Amino acid sequence: MPTPPGNTSPQWEACDRNVEALAFSRNASQNSCLRHHEDPGDILNPMSEYTILFLGDVVGRPGRNAVKENLTALKLKHNPLFTIINGENSAGGVGITSAIAEEFLANGADAITLGNHAFNKREIEGYLDSGKPIVRPHNMSPGVPGKGLIQIQKQGIQLAVMNLCGRVMMDPMYGDPFSTFDALTENLQTPHRFLDFHCEATSEKIAMGYHCAGRATAVVGTHTHVTTADETILSGGTAYITDVGMCGPINSVLGMDRDVILRRFRHGLPEKFEVANEPGVISGVKICVEKDTGRAKSIERFRV
Numbered sequence: 001m002p003t004p005p006g007n008t009s010p011q012w013e014a015c016d017r018n019v020e021a022l023a024f025s026r027n028a029s030q031n032s033c034l035r036h037h038e039d040p041g042d043i044l045n046p047m048s049e050y051t052i053l054f055l056g057d058v059v060g061r062p063g064r065n066a067v068k069e070n071l072t073a074l075k076l077k078h079n080p081l082f083t084i085i086n087g088e089n090s091a092g093g094v095g096i097t098s099a100i101a102e103e104f105l106a107n108g109a110d111a112i113t114l115g116n117h118a119f120n121k122r123e124i125e126g127y128l129d130s131g132k133p134i135v136r137p138h139n140m141s142p143g144v145p146g147k148g149l150i151q152i153q154k155q156g157i158q159l160a161v162m163n164l165c166g167r168v169m170m171d172p173m174y175g176d177p178f179s180t181f182d183a184l185t186e187n188l189q190t191p192h193r194f195l196d197f198h199c200e201a202t203s204e205k206i207a208m209g210y211h212c213a214g215r216a217t218a219v220v221g222t223h224t225h226v227t228t229a230d231e232t233i234l235s236g237g238t239a240y241i242t243d244v245g246m247c248g249p250i251n252s253v254l255g256m257d258r259d260v261i262l263r264r265f266r267h268g269l270p271e272k273f274e275v276a277n278e279p280g281v282i283s284g285v286k287i288c289v290e291k292d293t294g295r296a297k298s299i300e301r302f303r304v
């Protein structure tokens, strides 16, 4: 667990709501789809390219409020064809409810991904089998509600949205995510394939990126709630980032109240985690994709 940010951290002071403090991109090649956030609007060729917007783990009410207040503007700015949100921490910091999932969809999400906290609110089980655009990690035992692959379609583009959990420093119940990806994609017709790989270890995520290179449009990491600066386009046109980061409260420890976590670290006594009562920031990535091939042309991270 990283050192929590202090009150006077310039990095975090810079992350005021509605101020984009980070805007970096890694590109396969220079092209019209690649624009810095300071540029007015996005230039992409709608005839040949489309955009995926992905928001990292939404943590509690601060994260939900940040999504509610900023997603419309983000979509106006980036004009994504598909918007995907990881909602595994959206209900009180762990899990998601059907009402919150519906709220994400109403706010403009086209699909919701989850993670190791998918089932912390058991009420979601029925919703996962209701045909809604939501995925939980696929590499779970047979019979578990929901699935880890759905396909959503817009403007003739069929996007497969997948969710897998890693195994390093994760619950041992998860099956092999690498062979699960192979099985999921073996007979998949569409080349447009988005994988949210929910995972603790950077090494396992990077390995998954290489495993999927040329076989997925994007492999984006979630779970650590800390954005990494390694976004890139892998060979074969696979957009990759080790972790997108969270949509959650600033001045917190991974979204949780910093004082509670500090006491826990210092004293080692059990304490109930509480979502920090702080304004929320949004961490996400924007991925530009070729319509014909499903190959990613660029990936750009942002924080709002």
Ligand SMILES: [Fe+2]
Residues within 6 Å of the ligand: 088, 115, 116, 117, 198, 222, 223, 224
């Ligand atoms: Fe997680």
Ligand SMILES: [Fe+2]
Residues within 6 Å of the ligand: 057, 088, 089, 115, 222, 223, 224, 225
């Ligand atoms: Fe998370």
